[in-house]
Amino acid sequence: MSEPVIPKPKSEFLQVECPDCNKVQRVFSHASTEVKCLVCNCLLAKPAGGKCKILGKIVTPEKKE
Ligand SMILES: [Zn+2]
DSSP states (O other): OOOOOOOOOOOOOOOOTTTTTOOOEEETTSSOOOOETTTTTEEEEEEEEEEEEEOOOEEOOOOOO
């Protein structure tokens, strides 16, 4: 079996905090369009060759206990 070197595109939702208003919203990691904050319209993510470049702060998901 020959595995391709390129990792599989793993799509997921990220919790991204807006640097301006601290609103946390879900951003698709492979969004093909720019993602803006719903509150202040600040750019949170932009497409960068398949995977999104996240411009806001990525918040780690809450741990399930
Ligand atoms: Zn905002």
